Amino acid sequence: MPAAPSAADVLRGTLDLLVLKTLTLAPMHGWGISQRIQQFSRGVLDVNQGSLYPALQRLEQKGWIESEWQTTENNRRAKYYSLTRAGRRAVGDEAASWRRYVEAVELILQVS
Amino acid sequence: MTSITGLRARLRALMRRRAAERELDEELRFHIEMETEKNVRAGMRPSDARWRALRDFGGVEPTKEEHRDVRGRWLEELVGDTRYALRTLRRAPVLATAAILTLALGIGANATIFSAVNAEILRPLPLANPSRLVMLWEENPEKNWHQQVCAPANAFDWKEQVKAFQDVALYFEGGGQTTMTGEGLPQILKTAGVTGNFFDLVGVRAQLGRVLTPDETWSVSGVARTAVISDHFWRERFAADPRIVGRSIRLDGQPTEIVGVAPRGFSFPVEGADIWQPMAWKPEFRDQVFFRRAHFVRAIARLAPGATPEAADAQLQTVVSRLKQQYPATNKYMGAGLTPLHRFLIGDTQLPLFVLLAAVALLLLIACANVGNLLLVRAAGREREVALRLTLGAGRGRLAKQALTESLVLSVLGGVAGVGLGVAGTRVLESILPPGMLRTSHFTVDWTVLGYVLAIVLGSGLLFGIAPALWAGRRSPAESLKEGGRGGDTRRMRRWTELLVVGEVALAVVLTLGAGLLMRSFRELVRVDPGFDPRGVLETRIVLASQKYDSAARVRLFFDELLRRTAALPGVVGAAATRVAPLAGTTYTSDFVIAGRPAGEYYTEIMHRPVTPDYFRVMHVPIRRGRAFTAADRADAPSVVIINEQVAAKYFKGQDPVGQRLTFDKVPNDSSQWSTIVGVAGGERQQALSAEPLTEVYIPFAQEPSQGMSILARTSGDPESIGPALRRIVSELDPDIPISDMRTMEAIRVKSLARERFLMTMLVIFAAVGLLLAVIGVYGVLAQVARRRTREMGIRIALGSPIGRVRWLVVRHGLGLVTLGVGIGLAVALIATRGLGALLYHVAPADPVTFVAIPLLLALTGVVAAWIPALQASRADPAIALRSE
Numbered sequence A: 001m002p003a004a005p006s007a008a009d010v011l012r013g014t015l016d017l018l019v020l021k022t023l024t025l026a027p028m029h030g031w032g033i034s035q036r037i038q039q040f041s042r043g044v045l046d047v048n049q050g051s052l053y054p055a056l057q058r059l060e061q062k063g064w065i066e067s068e069w070q071t072t073e074n075n076r077r078a079k080y081y082s083l084t085r086a087g088r089r090a091v092g093d094e095a096a097s098w099r100r101y102v103e104a105v106e107l108i109l110q111v112s
Numbered sequence B: 001m002t003s004i005t006g007l008r009a010r011l012r013a014l015m016r017r018r019a020a021e022r023e024l025d026e027e028l029r030f031h032i033e034m035e036t037e038k039n040v041r042a043g044m045r046p047s048d049a050r051w052r053a054l055r056d057f058g059g060v061e062p063t064k065e066e067h068r069d070v071r072g073r074w075l076e077e078l079v080g081d082t083r084y085a086l087r088t089l090r091r092a093p094v095l096a097t098a099a100i101l102t103l104a105l106g107i108g109a110n111a112t113i114f115s116a117v118n119a120e121i122l123r124p125l126p127l128a129n130p131s132r133l134v135m136l137w138e139e140n141p142e143k144n145w146h147q148q149v150c151a152p153a154n155a156f157d158w159k160e161q162v163k164a165f166q167d168v169a170l171y172f173e174g175g176g177q178t179t180m181t182g183e184g185l186p187q188i189l190k191t192a193g194v195t196g197n198f199f200d201l202v203g204v205r206a207q208l209g210r211v212l213t214p215d216e217t218w219s220v221s222g223v224a225r226t227a228v229i230s231d232h233f234w235r236e237r238f239a240a241d242p243r244i245v246g247r248s249i250r251l252d253g254q255p256t257e258i259v260g261v262a263p264r265g266f267s268f269p270v271e272g273a274d275i276w277q278p279m280a281w282k283p284e285f286r287d288q289v290f291f292r293r294a295h296f297v298r299a300i301a302r303l304a305p306g307a308t309p310e311a312a313d314a315q316l317q318t319v320v321s322r323l324k325q326q327y328p329a330t331n332k333y334m335g336a337g338l339t340p341l342h343r344f345l346i347g348d349t350q351l352p353l354f355v356l357l358a359a360v361a362l363l364l365l366i367a368c369a370n371v372g373n374l375l376l377v378r379a380a381g382r383e384r385e386v387a388l389r390l391t392l393g394a395g396r397g398r399l400a401k402q403a404l405t406e407s408l409v410l411s412v413l414g415g416v417a418g419v420g421l422g423v424a425g426t427r428v429l430e431s432i433l434p435p436g437m438l439r440t441s442h443f444t445v446d447w448t449v450l451g452y453v454l455a456i457v458l459g460s461g462l463l464f465g466i467a468p469a470l471w472a473g474r475r476s477p478a479e480s481l482k483e484g485g486r487g488g489d490t491r492r493m494r495r496w497t498e499l500l501v502v503g504e505v506a507l508a509v510v511l512t513l514g515a516g517l518l519m520r521s522f523r524e525l526v527r528v529d530p531g532f533d534p535r536g537v538l539e540t541r542i543v544l545a546s547q548k549y550d551s552a553a554r555v556r557l558f559f560d561e562l563l564r565r566t567a568a569l570p571g572v573v574g575a576a577a578t579r580v581a582p583l584a585g586t587t588y589t590s591d592f593v594i595a596g597r598p599a600g601e602y603y604t605e606i607m608h609r610p611v612t613p614d615y616f617r618v619m620h621v622p623i624r625r626g627r628a629f630t631a632a633d634r635a636d637a638p639s640v641v642i643i644n645e646q647v648a649a650k651y652f653k654g655q656d657p658v659g660q661r662l663t664f665d666k667v668p669n670d671s672s673q674w675s676t677i678v679g680v681a682g683g684e685r686q687q688a689l690s691a692e693p694l695t696e697v698y699i700p701f702a703q704e705p706s707q708g709m710s711i712l713a714r715t716s717g718d719p720e721s722i723g724p725a726l727r728r729i730v731s732e733l734d735p736d737i738p739i740s741d742m743r744t745m746e747a748i749r750v751k752s753l754a755r756e757r758f759l760m761t762m763l764v765i766f767a768a769v770g771l772l773l774a775v776i777g778v779y780g781v782l783a784q785v786a787r788r789r790t791r792e793m794g795i796r797i798a799l800g801s802p803i804g805r806v807r808w809l810v811v812r813h814g815l816g817l818v819t820l821g822v823g824i825g826l827a828v829a830l831i832a833t834r835g836l837g838a839l840l841y842h843v844a845p846a847d848p849v850t851f852v853a854i855p856l857l858l859a860l861t862g863v864v865a866a867w868i869p870a871l872q873a874s875r876a877d878p879a880i881a882l883r884s885e
Helices: A012-025 A030-040 A049-062 A085-111 B004-015 B017-041 B046-057 B060-071 B074-091 B093-122 B152-161 B198-202 B231-238 B283-287 B309-326 B341-381 B383-391 B396-432 B447-473 B477-481 B488-526 B552-567 B615-619 B645-651 B719-733 B745-751 B754-788 B790-798 B803-839 B848-875 B878-882
Strands: A065-071 A077-083 B133-140 B145-148 B165-171 B176-181 B187-194 B226-229 B248-251 B254-261 B275-278 B298-303 B335-340 B537-543 B572-578 B588-594 B603-611 B623-626 B640-644 B661-663 B675-681 B696-700 B708-715 B742-744
Touching: A012 A030, A012 A049, A012 A065, A012 A077, A012 A085, A030 A049, A030 A077, A030 B017, A049 A065, A049 A077, A049 A085, A049 B017, A049 B046, A077 A085, A077 B017, B017 B046, B074 B093, B074 B396, B093 B341, B093 B396, B093 B447, B093 B754, B133 B152, B133 B309, B133 B341, B152 B165, B152 B283, B152 B298, B152 B309, B165 B198, B198 B298, B226 B231, B298 B309, B309 B335, B335 B341, B341 B396, B341 B447, B341 B488, B341 B754, B341 B803, B383 B396, B396 B447, B488 B754, B488 B803, B488 B848, B537 B719, B537 B745, B552 B572, B552 B708, B552 B719, B572 B615, B615 B708, B623 B645, B640 B645, B645 B675, B645 B696, B708 B719, B719 B742, B742 B745, B745 B754, B754 B790, B754 B803, B754 B848, B790 B803, B790 B848, B803 B848
Parallel strands: B187 B275, B226 B254, B603 B696, B640 B675
Antiparallel strands: A065 A077, B133 B145, B133 B298, B133 B335, B165 B187, B165 B298, B176 B187, B176 B248, B226 B275, B248 B254, B537 B708, B537 B742, B572 B603, B572 B708, B588 B603, B588 B661, B623 B675, B640 B696, B661 B675
């Protein structure tokens, strides 16, 4: 459920890319990732929490990210995710294929 | 599972399911708390903030569920399914017990037979680097010899001249007997006579003392002075005395030093050997002609490093052709060759083992069909439950998996029980296996056997689980949920069960036909006339090994006196002696020439049997022409022989052999000894009941005395009752002479059938069990059919249809299934029983009698199996039957 009426749900296939991209900056916990995605998209994209955690699990199984329990600035335990080497490579590939997709959709939209 | 890390994450998740759950909880709680704090910062009241955070999250539990899905849950599902399966099985204890017992029977039989296959064929020989060992053999097309024992002189030439052989060792096939005296009662030891290099060649060290040394092959005195004893002999006879080495024992009257103890379990080349003794041949034998003419040793070689068997064989052939030219008198027709040792030793034991293995495999398949049917029938009973679960959203794949898990749980339980049965089975097999049938006589359920069992457990679980699984995954819930609904699904399931029944009937036909053929063959064998009358005759073997009997006169004197005293015993009708009792083995063969035939014409392979004069009367061997031997055929009397019918038919066609003369030389010369044929005797079977009599010549014992003789006493009553008296006579004559077993000739006749009887009995048992299972299967399915048609029958009977015709409906159904199964089984059996050909005596693999009788028997059994449910269904009161659904 969107937090604000204007926000759009993240398309399922693109969530992985967004998570990976977010993690290129720094290791982050699940909540932090969802906040960042919201911030970077200037509030347009809202991550459905129900799909965020399964996505993290999926990415970990793919070997693109790894997790570790750490302490936050506020001295609380949280599970931090960071990119693996394979994950770093994957960001590039995923981003490229996303751009191709967007261009293709754009081309089609321009037809009419 | 795209990468190692991923795999690790999955595994970790599986292993630590609980930890993973806890982590997930904590992670999500952290998320909610952070969200709540954020909401508080945005100005909400704490309680509202938390509620909002939870709402935004969109449900914690579904998230967890999805998370779990991604984590991978097949193991969880497996555990769950297994629990579910165990629970449902517990709820149906009769079905579960029946299924597990059926499977345990099939798997246990397989484990037992496979343990024998494993010990005999799969496990490497207990020798160093056994794959480099080859058996060397000689052959002679003129005498129809294949892979025969070797002449020592030839084998020594190969050893010296074939570079691809690292070494060649010789041994006496089947071992010999040695008499141990001076340690209490005289005892006969099972002895392996080997060349001194034998232990080095097979790479076996002594556990105590030393093994034999190469120089011990030869001995100027011609007498072995040393012996290596086996572990079991050391333990049983000498209480594992650690100071046994160096001790002297008397063997065949000779003081012999025990030089070492062989390792535990080592009993090559003689199964159960007590001692190994060196050949101790006199060195001059090497150049004597008998050493090249007489074939009496087995030769094994170790291939030189890097040499292939092919290269070795090529070199061997070169040496063989050189020997042919060098020694034409003895080697003109002698060929030689080599076979990997293990394959050679397995030899003819392979076929019976594979037949048994095939039989138990068929048995297991039948068991699987039965269990599959049981499960299907039960699945039908649970139709509503399954339909309900489908409607509630259970995946079809999931249901199929669950059904399959249930089958696997059953097969694993059956497998565990089967291994137990298998362990017991190997003990039984060891005790009922005829001695000498296999090379090994000790079977264990080791890792190889367990691996095999695991494979068949999983295989059979999948096999009988497939039908119920497909069934579970394919139903339409709407049909099943309809009250009393019996749509196409039920029909489809009936197809399955009928298919299984047809299949198991076909398998049972194949199995029963195989057993039937062996039974027919065995009956033929039992009816074979061995050429003598075995009833009422006691046999025992006496060997005069000691130096006391070093002259022919002394040997004659001993046996004459022994027979005289034995014949005088009360209850004894007559006593005689022969070199080897009939059906107990062969003596030796030679070439021969008949006087008056064209020069250069000679014949081969006539067997020699020295007998005392009363032999023919005692054994009831008929004299067809001429006369039997008499006391007048003494050593100094003219040399005489009696030929058997086979010699007369083969070499004296249309002539009267009596009065003709022959000599046992290929090329007679002035020193040849000619013997006159004084009679023709009926042929006796020498080797086994299944082997036609060989051409044989009887020789008066007085004219060819031998130190080892079989004593035969015909009695008027129970032959075994004279045993103690016979023993007393022998020990009165010489207390140092041991008496080996005393056996009746009837026992020898029975023993010569032991292998055939064993194989037949095993197959008949397997076939009986298979048949029983198949009948149960037919009955089970028809009972279902009948129950389903009870209503219809009620209507028919109510409308006045004769009860007989109503019953016929069910019986006809069963008969149709059985007939189809029998037909398929017959077609398969026609091909499959060809493999039995070599095991059958006077019965063709496609024996018409068997191929008509067995299917009829099966069809009849099928009718009976169908009749019972038909009877039950038709007896039902129409009024009740009509309300039955």
